[in-house]
Amino acid sequence: MGKKIKSAITPTREQDYPGWYQEVVKASDMSENSPVRGCMVIKPWGYAIWENIMNQMDELFKKTGVKNAYFPLFIPLSYLEKEAEHVEGFAKECAVVTHHRLEPDETEGGLKPAGKLAEPLIVRPTSETIIGESMAKWTSSYRDLPILINQWANVVRWEMRTRMFLRTSEFLWQEGHTAHASREEAMERTLQMLDLYAKFVEEQLAMPVIRGRKTPSERFPGADDTTCIEAMMQDKRALQAGTSHFLGQNFAKGSGIKFQNEAGQEEFAWTTSWGTSTRMIGGMIMVHSDDDGLVVPPRVAPAHVVILPIVKKGGDNRPVLENAQRLKDVLEEKVYHGKPVRVEIDSRDIGGARGWDWVKKGIPVRIELGPRDIEQNSVFMARRDRPANAKESMNREDFISQITDILDHIQETLFNRAMAYQKENTFEMDDKNKFRKLFQKAKGYNNGAFVRAHWCGSDDCEALIKKELSVTIRCIPFDSPTEEGQCIYCDKASSRRVLYAKAY
Ligand SMILES: [Zn+2]
Known part of the structure; x- marks a missing residue:
């Protein structure tokens, strides 16, 4: 009577949330750390989940007219430099290839790099610039547009602190790239793909998400607009589960993606890019799993x-x-x-x-x-x-x-549970001190909440909130109505609530 059943995972979520996460991954046999720092080995149980994600998402992309293609892993440095904000945004996490062979090292022994490349190559952190080069070649008339391309690939972003599935130096993803003849069409595509992501994540991964737009300081480097979906983990931190970017004409100008319009005048195209990665699996783990280990929604489970x-x-x-x-x-x-x-x-x-x-x-x-x-x-x-x-x-x-009804019921239960949790832990807040206290106390399993509060629109306020409380504006939610209010940090006038949270 009253005997406490020991959980299968030690530590539990409450004892040590990050430690629990590592143990869940290990105990489920999804993946393991590799001898290469920051990179992971995805084992069959983990890879099968990724395959299910890929297959289903790929089908959804194709229904919207997108076709798959493949582009080089290496990007010449000069390509990356064509968009100034873009190269600046990725400069600190680039893996750079400078040599193309090895030769005996007479002084130190062993082998040393030799054959210095005339131009360094970057291992792709994302492929806007190299795909832009191809798009420029493929486009001469408005009849060549739109171009709707997706690539399933690996990318490398040199991370100093890594965690399996959530942040690794090399990760698997898909990146969609499109070029259009008009601003409206490109914007429409940006939102169409975000909507596709939101539905996929909610229906297949059973993770409820909030859709919105990033603030200018959180935009993808080189984008005019970044839209995103944000999900709440069980420790009440946010995880960005997908992004879709409206790139304006920035990359088209950098790469020279030009076309003759119907009137015979030359114009630059409008481009978009959008991506989701193995990070979604990290989110899925943290949303559904418990102190007994991993919980996989049936729709993506390797076995039912x-x-x-x-x-x-x-x-x-x-x-x-x-x-x-x-x-x-x-x-x-x-x-x-x-x-x-x-x-x-x-x-x-x-x-x-x-x-x-x-x-x-x-x-x-x-x-x-x-x-x-x-x-x-x-x-x-x-x-x-x-x-x-x-x-x-x-x-x-x-x-x-x-059996299929049972599986559907499990899927539904997981979604409803996660949705209820997100709702219970999302607050509207107008009191500065309450806001501050909530996030100052946040740590371990309890990282505060999702808070919908006002923001004056200043980059400075946003930066100070981040610095003082480690809280970021996750997005300006699409469902946030226009209303009068005061910035939760500086009291200046604001017309809309944004979503604040600690984040992965
Ligand atoms: Zn402010």
Whole structure:
């Protein structure tokens, strides 16, 4: 009675949130640190989640007319320099290739770089400039526009402090790049892709997001406008889950993307770029997982169901193993959102640790199947959205016929839970002292809240808030109405609330 069930992950979220995160990643076997500082090894369980994200997102992109292409990993330094703000924004985190071979080092021994390049090459931190070079070549008339391109690739941004999935020096992403004949069309595309991201993240990753526009100081280097989606993690920090940029004519001018309009006059094109990365997986982990480990929403789960046949050492386990295989076959005939239900069988003879392994991997549904269940035509089911010890016996046929509904219900539960949490922890605030106190006290598991408060529009106020409280303006939410108010920092007049939070 009243016995506290020990959680599978140590430390718990409350004890040490960053430590908990590392343990969840490790215990789920998604990824591990690599010998290369700041880079990670994504293991099959983690990569399968990324594959599911890629496949589904790719389909959505293509429905809007976007086509995939591939551009070089290396960008000549002079390309990056074509847009002044852009090169300045990325200068501090560039990996630079300066040599192209190795030769024996006579003084130090071993090998040393040799064959100095005439022009250094940057390992792409993003590809606006090199894709812009191609777009310039492809565009001569308005008939060549729009160009709608996406690339699935890796990028490198030299980070000093890294955390798996959230911030790594090399990461996987997609970057979309489009060129248009008019400002309106480019702006429309910018918002269309943000909307696509928001829906994807909410529907597939079950992460509710706030859509908005970045302040000028938080814009992508070289963009005229940056829109974003922001999600609340369980420690109440914000995570930017995707961005879509309206680049105006800045990059078109830098790269010379010109076209003749219908009247025969030469004009610069209008471009956009938009991206999401493996960081979304970091967000998914932090939004849904608990003190027992990872929780994966069914829509992106590497597997939906694991069958755990009850095997006996030295016994004849063939009947139960064959029965488990039959159950797997029947379940795999079921279609979940256009794809077969994905089922694993784990017949390892390792006792209770087996069930816990799958809890920690976040698989949506676990099924125990023993001789007695087979005799009674039932299965013993546990759902990852419920406590680990909450198991229920179900009629086998009922389970089979309901599996896709069960998965949908888990998905819905995860989204609703995250949405309720975000709402509970989002406040409108007009009192300066309350604002300050909330964020001064914030640490560990409790990093304050999402606060909707006024901002006068000054870069200085924004910078001071960041410096004093480590709080940033995450975005100016699209749903924030025009209203009279005073800046939460300097009391000057403001016409709109912005979203303040601590962030990853
Ligand atoms: Zn102010």
